[in-house]
Amino acid sequence: MTGARGQLGRALTALAPAARGLTHADLDITAADAVRELVQPGDVLINCAAYTAVDPAESEPDAAFAVNATGPAVLARVCAERGARLVHVSTDYVFPGTGSRPYESDDPTGPATVYGRTKLAGEQAVLEFAPDARIVRTAWVYTGAGNDFVATMRRLERERDTITVVNDQIGSPTYALDLAAGLLELAGALGPGVVDPRIPRILHATNAGQASWFDLARAVFTGLGADPERVQPCGTEDFPRPAPRPAYSVLSGNSWAAAGLSPLRDWKLALNDALAAISDYPGPP
Ligand SMILES: NC(=O)c1ccc[n+]([C@@H]2O[C@H](COP(=O)([O-])OP(=O)(O)OC[C@H]3O[C@@H](n4cnc5c(N)ncnc54)[C@H](OP(=O)(O)O)[C@@H]3O)[C@@H](O)[C@H]2O)c1
Numbered sequence: 001m002t003g004a005r006g007q008l009g010r011a012l013t014a015l016a017p018a019a020r021g022l023t024h025a026d027l028d029i030t031a032a033d034a035v036r037e038l039v040q041p042g043d044v045l046i047n048c049a050a051y052t053a054v055d056p057a058e059s060e061p062d063a064a065f066a067v068n069a070t071g072p073a074v075l076a077r078v079c080a081e082r083g084a085r086l087v088h089v090s091t092d093y094v095f096p097g098t099g100s101r102p103y104e105s106d107d108p109t110g111p112a113t114v115y116g117r118t119k120l121a122g123e124q125a126v127l128e129f130a131p132d133a134r135i136v137r138t139a140w141v142y143t144g145a146g147n148d149f150v151a152t153m154r155r156l157e158r159e160r161d162t163i164t165v166v167n168d169q170i171g172s173p174t175y176a177l178d179l180a181a182g183l184l185e186l187a188g189a190l191g192p193g194v195v196d197p198r199i200p201r202i203l204h205a206t207n208a209g210q211a212s213w214f215d216l217a218r219a220v221f222t223g224l225g226a227d228p229e230r231v232q233p234c235g236t237e238d239f240p241r242p243a244p245r246p247a248y249s250v251l252s253g254n255s256w257a258a259a260g261l262s263p264l265r266d267w268k269l270a271l272n273d274a275l276a277a278i279s280d281y282p283g284p285p
Pocket of ligand 1: 003024025051091
């Protein structure tokens with residue numbers, strides 16, 4: 001996998017220690033010659049490398065485009081040339097985020113941010129250049145260790161009496177280890193050998209159910225044994241950000257289930273496991 005030191009890359013490494021994990025220092029995914037040297041026929045390459053800083057991307061579109069669009073294009077071309085299979089990870093931000101029912105994998109896209117536009121361009125390149133590749137969109141990924149939302153809530157629970165968290169953005173919190181297990185199952189279904197035609201080219205994989213950030217924060221406090229009333233709701237307008245956030249970006253699990261892959265469990269069950277396992281979790285480097 002690429003992006004091995006990122007949040008998802010570390011989760012994959014934890015579950016599949018024998019898999020080859022390429023950090024940014026090992027491989028820049030935009031460098032075609034270096035990619036060509038590493039990818040071998042029969043490989044299944046999971047691309048976890050990305051420019052994921054949603055707000056900075058608004059003022060650094062070229063940097064975001066290089067990693068999120070040029071990089072996947074390079075990987076797709078090389079994988080197609082070499083007879084390797086590519087699993088490319090993408091995001092709910094390719095959608096406008098204004099829906100009111102879970103997004104299906106073939107729903108029209110319409111990103112509202114630079115990050116989302118660059119990720120959509122990456123998807124399009126993968127579809128064009130690597131006929132065997134699969135794209136897996138996910139959302140709201142956390143490990144609870146490092147700087148993600150769950151980790152931040154754990155820290156704020158220790159540091160503050162009360163906090164306010166936005167209650168008008170709805171998504172599907174997704175435990176990185178559950179997503180990693182799903183990606184490994186998908187990778188196993190793709191190769192080597194014949195690609196199962198039931199597996200669509202674009203899939204969605206998140207933990208089941210939906211929540212607001214406020215719901216998730218309260219669930220973290222509850223899971224830590226703290227009083228959830230210490231978390232109070234507020235609106236998006238109380239936290240202005242450079243990049244607009246989707247009001248609703250729940251991803252439907254239908255494409256995943258139709259492909260015969262194991263559904264990811266409910267987000268609350270996953271969060272409880274994540275909180276219980278946090279001391280064992282491989283933290284950021
Ligand atoms: N986190 C979420 O909530 C979320 C939600 C939806 C979708 N996703 C998608 O899930 C995937 C994994 O995200 P993540 O949360 O694991 O991201 P992450 O923690 O930011 O990790 C991304 C990794 O990519 C590496 N990278 C950056 N530029 C690179 C390049 N040119 N070549 C090779 N590696 C490069 C980074 O290394 P350096 O730091 O050393 O540069 C970093 O280790 C991404 O495709 C992301 O778009 C994430």
